Amino acid sequence: MNNIVSACGAEQGLITVDQALDLIRDKIQVLETENLKLNQALNRYLAEDIYSSINLPLFSQSAVDGYALSAPSTIEPNRSFALVGEIQAGHASELQLTQGQAVRIFTGAKIPLGTTTVARQEIVKIIDSSRIEITESLKAHTDIRDVGEEIAVGDLLASSGQQLSVGAIASLSMAGIQTVNVFQYPKVAVVITGDEVAASVEDFAAGKIFDANAPLIQAWFQQQSQQVEIFHVADTEHAVTALIQTLSKAYDLILTTGGVSVGDYDFIRPVTLNLGFEQIFWKVKQKPGKPIFFATLQRADHSACYLLGLPGNPAAVYMGMQIYTSAVLNALQGQKQPPNWFSAVLTHDVKMDARERFLRMSASFDQSILKVKSLSKQQSHMLSNLMQANCLVRIPAGQTMLEGQIVQGLFIGS
Structure with a gap:
């Protein structure tokens, strides 16, 4: 029977x-395919590769609020510098530092020619309006973001088939991309x-x-x-x-x-x-x-x-x-990859059925191990357990699954 x-x-x-x-x-x-403005392309799939036409950063810039310095090597504590100006982020400057000079600079501002390192403001003592002193040792090239260190002209930004997430849109925007070709x-x-x-x-x-x-x-x-x-x-x-x-x-x-x-x-x-x-x-x-x-x-x-x-x-x-x-x-939309099944450990036995089953379960981490637990009311006319479920778990056909065995699952939206 x-x-x-x-x-x-x-x-x-x-x-x-x-x-x-x-x-x-x-x-x-x-x-x-169609061409869309980037801000209209959330969750769409790219139909072509996108390469950068610019460097990121566009120019060498300061990573901190502080002072751009010109010195031949590592700067020892109590070394003083002549303060010759100020550069704000978003403002161009023709300043060019020579050895022993410093300029007040802010995060993201373009590094002036002649700069060898940047001192964050926390290690700088202001002597007067024209002179500063470094209070800690400072290596060359500290807190300088180099031109193109993140992305260089010609680098691949995004691949055909990639889904445009919030992060992808932000990254492309920073690289100056305004429109995208999508399926x-x-x-x-x-x-x-x-x-x-x-x-x-x-x-x-x-x-x-x-x-x-x-x-x-x-x-x-x-x-x-x-x-x-x-x-x-x-x-x-x-x-x-x-x-x-x-x-x-x-x-x-x-x-x-x-x-x-x-x-x-x-x-x-x-x-x-x-x-x-x-x-x-x-x-x-x-x-x-x-x-x-x-x-x-x-x-x-x-x-x-x-x-x-x-x-x-x-x-x-x-x-x-x-x-x-x-x-x-x-x-x-050109995406022909299998579903992104996860693997998890069953916390209880599951009886055999002739058909493969998808059970609504609750997945959670226990000491860094992903574990899944079945919910009650699994009949096909019932939905109330979706209030607690966060995954669908595959139970293979013709197998009794025991506590501790590995199963595949798919996370479901909230």
Whole structure:
């Protein structure tokens, strides 16, 4: 009896999670590129390498507030210098120091010719308005930022395929980059199927439920700094056909929830195939989300529309967004690397299942070791444990995992 239960949902012919992800990466056609202002390109993927046209720093400059000095070698304590001027950051100066001279200088200001070292102001004693004294020994070339020490003209700043994070944008801005060539972001339509979705509390009397999938998906895309359009469609073949046909002409990706299994009102797959889409895969040996569906339509202009059909249960939708929707969006933008799985130690046993499972877990460090702990309420219609979960953990098919064993996981957004 136990063997019959454990094999449920793992019939012959199902592909694995990794096979499904490989198919997504292999079959997807990368989108065209566009040129954007750098301040509009957060989270976008570069379509070309970027090289520096300038040195950083642009000129040799002071690393501290202090005094630029000219001396032949190491400066011993109590050595005095003639103070001949002041240079502020952002102000040009024609000053040129000779041996025994000093100039007041501020952080980031251009080092005058003849400077051999800089003394921070904490080790300088002011004798009078025209003379200073160094109170500690000071080596040559102290606190000088050399021209080009961080980046030289021609250095690679960023590589094609790199995602533009906040830090990347800041770094490129400092190097004077104002526009970037990036892959276009996919135009995405989200289709929520199901007559069971309630529009008001009064609908509960008719057996309807509140919709979690549309808010979940919209928030997920907002976290990626992207906008999507959301459509609701009735569970009729005519309504589904009309909507998918219209959307397939204008969008790069149609993301659907529900209607991909074998029920009497599951129209997404048959309608999609009737409209000329080619099935790439249907059903994956996983839990939750086995009846996931992926298909492609080649349009007359040689562009493609992709349809990713997720099951309707909210936990399956959430897992599908983190694993599969991410893979599709990345592949469309030229990113065809596997997910960045982490490794962690299980803190408890996990029973065997015929399918690979994605469990919502809590990950934390214990004496520098990353450990994961499963949360209760893992059923596919439940989402409440997402209040505590910060990762999805892969439990291999057909294996009982024991406390202390290593598992793979994926961190999920807050």
